[in-house]
Amino acid sequence: LAKTTQPISMDSYEGQEVNITCSHNNIATNDYITWYQQFPSQGPRFIIQGYKTKVTNEVASLFIPADRKSSTLSLPRVSLSDTAVYYCLVGDANTGGFKTIFGAGTRLFVKA
Amino acid sequence: DVKVTQSSRYLVKRTGEKVFLECVQDMDHENMFWYRQDPGLGLRLIYFSYDVKMKEKGDIPEGYSVSREKKERFSLILESASTNQTSMYLCASSKSTLQIIYEQYFGPGTRLTVT
Numbered sequence: 001l002a003k004t005t006q007p008i009s010m011d012s013y014e015g016q017e018v019n020i021t022c023s024h025n026n027i028a029t030n031d032y033i034t035w036y037q038q039f040p041s042q043g044p045r046f047i048i049q050g051y052k053t054k055v056t057n058e059v060a061s062l063f064i065p066a067d068r069k070s071s072t073l074s075l076p077r078v079s080l081s082d083t084a085v086y087y088c089l090v091g092d093a094n095t096g097g098f099k100t101i102f103g104a105g106t107r108l109f110v111k112a
Numbered sequence: 113d114v115k116v117t118q119s120s121r122y123l124v125k126r127t128g129e130k131v132f133l134e135c136v137q138d139m140d141h142e143n144m145f146w147y148r149q150d151p152g153l154g155l156r157l158i159y160f161s162y163d164v165k166m167k168e169k170g171d172i173p174e175g176y177s178v179s180r181e182k183k184e185r186f187s188l189i190l191e192s193a194s195t196n197q198t199s200m201y202l203c204a205s206s207k208s209t210l211q212i213i214y215e216q217y218f219g220p221g222t223r224l225t226v227t
Binding site for chain 2: 034036041042043044045046049087101102103104105
């Protein structure tokens with residue numbers, strides 16, 4: 001199973017772009033990369049998912065280089081409400097994502 | 113809106129008690145999951161189910177069992193609760209597909225304290 005490594009915490013200021021990088025050196029061919037966001041006292045919430053290159057939605061962008069050994073979640077112009085824990089996980093499509101692993105996540109603090 | 117509900121937000125049990133945590137989803141999802149979350153350890157998968165009466169062990173199944181008699185309901189059972197099972201328990205559900213991992217929808221969590 002592919003393990004992920006993320007920074008434990010990051011600080012930013014309102015209005016800045018935040019990039020959180022995740023390392024997954026052992027990613028397999030069938031693995032997708034997914035990012036979740038978790039606020040205190042809530043369950044995680046899906047942000048974005050991708051396989052290669054770039055994916056963008058209304059919340060974030062996900063950049064995946066050709067070797068797929070890392071990925072970067074980009075949050076444009078963060079606000080105080082983006083303070084949360086962000087999880088990068090890698091899942092095996094052949095098992096329907098059952099064996100996805102949530103790591104410890106990255107705790108993002110957004111300051112005024 | 114997808115909804116995953118858990119039977120309790122907070123639960124306090126004594127060591128040795130049998131504990132049932134219930135989870136219900138209303139989106140006709142095939143897959144359901146139970147995780148526990150502890151400070152500094154992220155979410156760890158206890159069990160998952162991909163169909164009624166089907167279950168698979170996750171990373172930390174010891175001390176737990178599960179039951180899925182109906183598609184919308186997935187129960188986590190602590191046969192004899194111990195203090196090291198004090199944790200936040202999160203249930204999730206997702207669609208089933210062979211090629212694409214759909215997102216998991218999480219419930220609000222149950223904070224279980226075993227004394």
